[in-house]
Amino acid sequence: MSGHGDVLTLFRRNGRLTRAQVVELSGLSRVTATHRLEGLVRSGLLRPEADDRTTGGRPAAVFDLAEDRGTLLVADIGSSHARYGIADLSGRVLRALDEDITIDDGPDKVLSGVAAAFDELVTGASAPVLGAAIGVPGPVDQRTGLLVSPPTMRGWDGIDVPALVGRHVDAPVVVDKDANLVALGVHRAMRAASVPGADDLLVVKVGMGIGAGIISRGAVLHGARGGAGDLGHIPHDDGPRCRCGQRGCAEASAGAWAIAAHLRELGHDARTSADVVALARHGNADAIEALRSAGRRIGDVVVEAVGVLNPAMVVVGGDLAESGDLLVDGVRERVFERSHPLATTDLEVIASPLGADAGLLGAAQMAADAALSPARVEALVDA
């Protein structure tokens, strides 16, 4: 208990700390805490800082995470778009690249795009790559790292993304559902800002598809096989045919692919989330009505999730949420109209504070968790 990794985690959560604060927060003796701090400074993971008073040659009493000791590679892969980035150990994204992709081209093609982007991003980076994380638009079994029956990713069932990307990256590679990474990004940002309720969130990601990530007691809830939060494909009685093959999924009327198809029928030029958002921003009445209506339809499934999970906050993010209040207003309207008062007494329904980078920021946090796991930190200290 309280090895080097645990002490480093205190700095990742709290920022700079004095030796006395480390003793207090870790419960370690002063001697053991000093020993841990020395190991972390020797490995380059902690940076000693001068005390406010002149230290007069005494050992440093203030320390901070050396965020430039390593870099992290991250990718947020959607069904039609991918965003790649390089981040420091604090999870700050230093540089990002965008690419239009087609997820149904399959793992070989899509993951070679990831490898090429990672190669470009590490060129010129001075610190070694210590970890990588990748978000994909489908459920991932966290025990095995394998994709599990993704409803809308043809050719990806059972694919081992960490193993395939691991051929190009000499560091731990982790993978999770895109909406879980958005949820993790939102959670860490809220925790850093001491937002009350940050540990119990339902984060809905609305882009071409619809998914959700659940933060319960401060951790991502995955369920038995990684399928928790798959709100987009809960079928209702009837309704339009979904791209997953079922009828009546929320995604089939409120995902950007469905809204774009509806707008094309009305004579507008729309294919992607960005097209739908652009039409609404230019005041197109059909696009505005479609987004409000989509918000209400998403609200229908959020009502059910709120009844089951009792989150403190529902956060609406994803590309389609870039439309401003239209989508989140529809969700809020339905949730407060139809939920039991027990579930809504202290409930807030808000737009994501992170915007389009939420997935990458969450991936950077997940990569940092893997890169700075207790075992990896011990290895870096012993090296």
Ligand SMILES: [Zn+2]
């Ligand atoms: Zn579906």
